[in-house]
């Protein structure tokens with residue numbers, strides 16, 4: 001499936017109706033850079049996945065505008081054409097006050113729902129004023145959807161856990177709209193979810209959806225179990241649906257992916273990041289092996305545990321000193337939350353102590369770059385790297401794993417992948433590890449370093465075939481197909497949708 005076939009498919013199935021994507025995170029952020037306005041693509045699996053689809057189909061993307069120059073570039077309806085360098089769709093920005101952002105985004109979405117859903121042993125904080133802010137922010141997004149959709153039968157495609165109440169709000173305000181939501185993070189089992197104080201309201205909101213997608217079947221099952229426990233609803237197993245107040249919400253797995261061809265092509269363009277280019281060239285010219293990790297500085301990504309594994313690797317295999325360099329890219333994120341601030345400080349300290357312990361002459365085991373890197377630079381880096389470590393403690397999908405595979409045009413590299421990512425279910429030819437078991441990660445890295453090139457190539461080719469065949473356009477196609485089938489069958493509620 002490619003972008004133009006996706007557009008044809010959309011028109012064939014859904015006609016001329018407009019597509020409205022809604023998420024908290026915006027795909028393009030305008031910022032002041034030394035007094036000039038420039039723009040960046042924020043680091044987010046969600047925007048990496050959705051942007052190529054919107055570039056193909058066009059439409060409106062509604063998101064929180066929080067770049068320093070975001071207001072300076074929009075029109076009277078708070079809209080701006082994006083991508084800024086080759087406009088293809090409209091971005092409508094929703095403005096949230098600092099206080100609302102602090103309580104809705106930081107205090108609720110990322111301090112309550114994020115740790116609750118990831119079960120990453122960071123205790124969720126539940127504060128009533130943050131819940132109130134969450135309700136208020138969701139209703140501001142509903143205003144924006146209503147402005148764009150009006151009475152039209154639009155397809156409103158809501159993203160993620162920031163907007164769980166929005167589906168019902170949209171259904172009530174725009175009854176002709178078809179409402180679909182994709183949940184980009186895990187859904188925990190119902191036992192874990194029991195502690196959530198506003199579970200009835202949240203689930204009630206989510207059952208405003210016509211279709212609700214998760215990355216994997218396991219999260220769908222967890223969600224349906226939670227619904228059964230929390231509300232008076234009925235499960236329709238035949239159709240993978242939940243019937244609540246005489247309406248069906250279909251609950252299906254749709255594993256998200258990346259724009260394989262675009263990344264493969266982008267990976268061959270040299271980066272304009274001069275210092276990174278110099279660093280990688282130096283590593284290569286010395287015949288050293290390059291391992292990388294690319295993450296937002298988030299406690300769910302397992303960066304501390306991974307660094308511990310790198311430390312143990314040099315303890316167990318001192319012959320690798322001078323021969324292997326690990327480059328960690330860490331992008332600061334959610335820095336106003338204490339857990340994130342602490343993590344960000346700790347990573348720097350851990351890197352320093354490992355480097356102090358193992359360094360030999362000019363060789364340092366770990367290079368740490370704590371800053372934003374453009375998608376183009378990352379694509380180039382993925383191609384250069386002999387090894388990529390994705391060791392999330394828990395992750396809905398993890399698109400770094402798929403981006404790495406897409407950029408490995410020569411099929412030389414190895415992917416070390418946490419068993420607790422959605423990606424691990426589709427990519428069994430990676431070196432699958434339990435990120436909590438340090439020795440297991442050490443062994444996997446070592447195995448990847450000593451495996452014959454031919455074996456590595458065979459594994460990577462199989463991974464590439466999977467990501468090529470199941471790219472992000474294929475993901476969108478499956479969702480569009482389900483939407484059209486749901487609409488066709490809406491008058492015969494017992495017909496199976498297989």
Ligand code: F6P
Nearest residue numbers: 025043044045046047160184333
């Ligand atoms: O992919 C999961 C996700 O939480 C997205 O929802 C989000 O856009 C991304 O990670 C980055 O987080 P944030 O938007 O808080 O920077």
